[in-house]
Amino acid sequence: MHIKECIMSAPGKAILHGEHAVVHGNVALAVSLNLRTYLQLQATSTSKVCINLPNINTFLSWDVTELKQLLPDSGAELGNVNELDAELVRRLRDLVGVSNGTLDTRSMAILAFLYIYLSVFAGSGELPSLTVSVWSELPTGAGLGSSAAYSVCLAAALLSASGTIPSLLSDQESTARWGEVEMELINRWAFQGERIIHGNPSGVDNAVGTWGGILRYHSGKITPLSRVPMLRILLTNTKVPRSTKVLVAGVKDKMNKFPSIINPVLESVNAVSCTCEQTLSEMTSDTPTPEHYNILEELIDINQHHLNVMGVGHPALDTLCRVTLARGLHSKLTGAGGGGCGITLLRPETECSVVQDTIQDLRDCGYDCWETSIGAEGVQQHSPLAVKEEALEVFARY
Ligand SMILES: Nc1ncnc2c1ncn2[C@@H]1O[C@H](COP(=O)(O)OP(=O)(O)OP(=O)(O)O)[C@@H](O)[C@H]1O
Numbered sequence: 001m002h003i004k005e006c007i008m009s010a011p012g013k014a015i016l017h018g019e020h021a022v023v024h025g026n027v028a029l030a031v032s033l034n035l036r037t038y039l040q041l042q043a044t045s046t047s048k049v050c051i052n053l054p055n056i057n058t059f060l061s062w063d064v065t066e067l068k069q070l071l072p073d074s075g076a077e078l079g080n081v082n083e084l085d086a087e088l089v090r091r092l093r094d095l096v097g098v099s100n101g102t103l104d105t106r107s108m109a110i111l112a113f114l115y116i117y118l119s120v121f122a123g124s125g126e127l128p129s130l131t132v133s134v135w136s137e138l139p140t141g142a143g144l145g146s147s148a149a150y151s152v153c154l155a156a157a158l159l160s161a162s163g164t165i166p167s168l169l170s171d172q173e174s175t176a177r178w179g180e181v182e183m184e185l186i187n188r189w190a191f192q193g194e195r196i197i198h199g200n201p202s203g204v205d206n207a208v209g210t211w212g213g214i215l216r217y218h219s220g221k222i223t224p225l226s227r228v229p230m231l232r233i234l235l236t237n238t239k240v241p242r243s244t245k246v247l248v249a250g251v252k253d254k255m256n257k258f259p260s261i262i263n264p265v266l267e268s269v270n271a272v273s274c275t276c277e278q279t280l281s282e283m284t285s286d287t288p289t290p291e292h293y294n295i296l297e298e299l300i301d302i303n304q305h306h307l308n309v310m311g312v313g314h315p316a317l318d319t320l321c322r323v324t325l326a327r328g329l330h331s332k333l334t335g336a337g338g339g340g341c342g343i344t345l346l347r348p349e350t351e352c353s354v355v356q357d358t359i360q361d362l363r364d365c366g367y368d369c370w371e372t373s374i375g376a377e378g379v380q381q382h383s384p385l386a387v388k389e390e391a392l393e394v395f396a397r398y
């Protein structure tokens, strides 16, 4: 079977407001980051399917004949983009040797790959031999949407290799993006990948990985925010490991245990997201004032308290908030929390020396800290000439 080779990339994300609440039908505001995941798909004639995931130290291969046995008997349907096929997931778990309810998210990355590979190629009646290699600039499992960027790249590459969406690049073009219809399909398959890795994702992370920019996300409805001021944000990785799947399940348990206490907290987070959106819009209609920034800072503090009430805080995140506040700056966790990353809002008048001192304070705590730029492009296809040198160096090893 002839398949198309390709290189794809997708950005990570930071959630400004609405993490966890968004899983339960509330509004979230999220932005793409200038850190990306890169995927290379190569056609081979080895009759094997190989995956190289250096970020999680995972390198595996299977015989195509072995994978063919996982396909349902002829006539049965596979490849429904709207529903996770529980029977296929069960067969894949047996193949990979993981039990239902495992917390090993590394195995989930393998399941997500095999699931999308089998679903996308099942219809063609033939499974191609290929090698997929993924490398990311994003810290894995730290709240910056690494699982979504991975799933979006997988979906784009496998859909393109199978011919379901066009391969975009003519010789001259170095980077290209698809139209709405193809992006929608990529996003839906990426969501299935996220479901395998996360358990119960809202879909906000894969939406940002697919479309990029600054988005409002509400119950599956994606609205790009066009009128947003240029925000300066500091990202801090506390390096405390955590799993989104576990944290999302923990919030659900708390909701079940104390519905009358937790539901109002989620509603309040919804109001924080809406107030933030309103403030951002005012800041683009009028000139941003110090009062606008005061409101954004207060919203950050309120939301961080709410996230602590939900049980997704961590002492390392408390330290981040305390250390930055000592320099007059406001922070909250971003993503699933429980460790991982936080964001700190920088005001336009925040002096360079204050930013540098804050970064140094946080590095002294053992954290990684850097100023980021937001609103990067969503999923893209690249010619080898237009890929980061570092990614090509990694790919050259496989
Ligand atoms: N570069 C990568 N290569 C392979 N697997 C990856 C890669 N990046 C992420 N993953 C998969 O995603 C998992 C981490 O996902 P998780 O949702 O817990 O964290 P995150 O997406 O970084 O944070 P958040 O969901 O809070 O934004 C990894 O254990 C792995 O299964």
Ligand SMILES: C[C@@](O)(CCO)CC(=O)[O-]
Binding pocket: 015, 018, 019, 020, 021, 022, 023, 143, 145, 198, 200, 201, 202, 203, 204, 205, 244, 248, 334, 335, 336
């Ligand atoms: C914690 C959460 O709200 C955001 C993770 O980045 C989970 C989700 O929305 O899928």
Ligand SMILES: [Mg+2]
Binding pocket: 145, 146, 147, 148, 198, 205, 244
């Ligand atoms: Mg994730």
